[in-house]
Amino acid sequence: MSGKQGCFMEKDQQNPIPTQEIPTEFLPENVKVNSPEDEQLYTHLLKANEPRQSFAEQGFVFTPSPKGDENGVDLDDDSLYYNTQGSAKEYWAAHGPLPAPTKDLRQLRNDFREFGYCLIEEAFSKEQLSTIRTRVVEQAAGERLAGVGFHYAGGAGTGKTTHATQFVTSLANKGACFRGFMEHDPAVVQAGPLIEQLLNETVGPDFIITSFISIIASQGGHPQSLHQDSGALQTETPLLCNHLVFLDDVDYFNGGTMIVPRSHKILFQSGNHRPVKQLPPAISLEAKAGTLMMMDGHTLHGTGINQTEKPRHILVMACIKPWMRTQELFPFSLDPEVLANASLKLLKRLCFIGNGIGGIEGHGQEPGILRGMRQAMDAGNYVRIGGLSPSSSKEELSRDYTWRSTTTGWRASMNQPERRYPPEKLWESDDPLEQTPVDERHKVLQESTTRR
Numbered sequence: 001m002s003g004k005q006g007c008f009m010e011k012d013q014q015n016p017i018p019t020q021e022i023p024t025e026f027l028p029e030n031v032k033v034n035s036p037e038d039e040q041l042y043t044h045l046l047k048a049n050e051p052r053q054s055f056a057e058q059g060f061v062f063t064p065s066p067k068g069d070e071n072g073v074d075l076d077d078d079s080l081y082y083n084t085q086g087s088a089k090e091y092w093a094a095h096g097p098l099p100a101p102t103k104d105l106r107q108l109r110n111d112f113r114e115f116g117y118c119l120i121e122e123a124f125s126k127e128q129l130s131t132i133r134t135r136v137v138e139q140a141a142g143e144r145l146a147g148v149g150f151h152y153a154g155g156a157g158t159g160k161t162t163h164a165t166q167f168v169t170s171l172a173n174k175g176a177c178f179r180g181f182m183e184h185d186p187a188v189v190q191a192g193p194l195i196e197q198l199l200n201e202t203v204g205p206d207f208i209i210t211s212f213i214s215i216i217a218s219q220g221g222h223p224q225s226l227h228q229d230s231g232a233l234q235t236e237t238p239l240l241c242n243h244l245v246f247l248d249d250v251d252y253f254n255g256g257t258m259i260v261p262r263s264h265k266i267l268f269q270s271g272n273h274r275p276v277k278q279l280p281p282a283i284s285l286e287a288k289a290g291t292l293m294m295m296d297g298h299t300l301h302g303t304g305i306n307q308t309e310k311p312r313h314i315l316v317m318a319c320i321k322p323w324m325r326t327q328e329l330f331p332f333s334l335d336p337e338v339l340a341n342a343s344l345k346l347l348k349r350l351c352f353i354g355n356g357i358g359g360i361e362g363h364g365q366e367p368g369i370l371r372g373m374r375q376a377m378d379a380g381n382y383v384r385i386g387g388l389s390p391s392s393s394k395e396e397l398s399r400d401y402t403w404r405s406t407t408t409g410w411r412a413s414m415n416q417p418e419r420r421y422p423p424e425k426l427w428e429s430d431d432p433l434e435q436t437p438v439d440e441r442h443k444v445l446q447e448s449t450t451r452r
């Protein structure tokens with residue numbers, strides 16, 4: 001179908017949009033006629049809903065059991081994915097040995113490559129563990145008392161909700177020990193340098209943090225459906241690498257994380273948007289408090305059921321490729337005082353350094369530090385560039401646009417042959433990093449990338 005059809009749209013009585021002709025090919029009804037599903041590009045692959053469909057067919061998605069408890073949990077049926085102590089344990093006894101906690105970097109690499117995870121033994125010293133665990137417990141209690149406790153509404157599919165699991169989010173704002181962990185500071189986490197090395201080898205040295213939270217699982221919940229943290233795209237190298245810090249001893253009985261060893265490889269071999277080859281059964285992790293698990297984001301996993309009376313505390317921090325979207329929008333949520341005192345390393349990990357992606361008004365196409373812009377917004381001083389034209393007023397053309405004072409704007413200011421008016425007053429960031437000469441910034445950024 002082709003040709004032109006007259007079209008008149010009216011914005012309002014005072015400002016009518018002129019009559020214009022839109023080619024008939026662009027009309028919604030004709031777009032629909034020309035889009036039968038069997039002619040569409042990749043719709044059939046998108047609709048395949050893989051690998052989720054395979055996870056459901058292979059029994060890794062929680063569905064309430066009619067014979068189960070009030071949450072639909074049936075601990076007697078050995079065929080259910082979350083009952084890992086029977087045939088699943090026997091399977092892995094014959095197909096292991098599975099990773100055990102170790103400090104040996106070469107063993108950790110082998111475990112990560114082969115099974116999709118590794119366990120770093122005593123990643124935290126006893127004192128470090130006590131400090132960070134105490135902070136989590138106190139913060140969680142405080143949030144409950146303030147009425148801002150974030151409880152996961154468990155019991156999916158049962159029509160009931162439970163409050164068995166508490167999430168404590170945005171830990172960057174809630175304690176120096178958490179910020180130290182985000183920087184892998186050995187004073188906070190003694191295995192920090194080894195962890196950074198593994199991150200550099202997996203997601204790469206430019207990683208950013210997608211979120212950092214604590215998950216506290218108490219009695220009465222239901223098992224999480226197994227999932228991949230990095231989403232549905234299967235790649236040979238990790239897109240995401242997760243840290244799970246066990247703040248209590250964990251095992252099957254208190255909701256130790258369930259994981260399907262080698263699933264990262266099987267999923268990659270199965271391909272994208274295709275049915276997944278048969279996966280082996282899940283195991284429940286067993287580890288002492290202070291152990292840190294590093295996990296490829298492709299590895300299938302989920303939280304187990306806490307059957308004990310004591311809450312089970314873990315920390316979860318995932319690092320991703322710098323071009324991925326983060327779970328937490330740190331440039332919005334980071335506390336101003338934390339932001340003011342953040343190191344370059346922390347700024348980089350929390351997306352305050354634009355590097356082609358994640359900039360503001362184009363500032364960030366080259367490495368640019370965005371802290372000053374966020375501070376200008378906090379102070380109500382940020383001036384955005386809006387609609388301009390040759391008929392714009394002097395006031396509009398000479399306005400104190402914040403962009404003028406960024407590294408990008410400052411560089412661009414040296415070549416503005418058509419500028420009609422000099423800007424009256426430049427906004428000045430009080431961020432010392434923002435005022436560092438550009439060459440120096442590049443040098444510092446380079447150093448921060450390679451710093452161990």
Ligand SMILES: [Fe+2]
Binds near residue numbers: 227228229301302
């Ligand atoms: Fe997860």
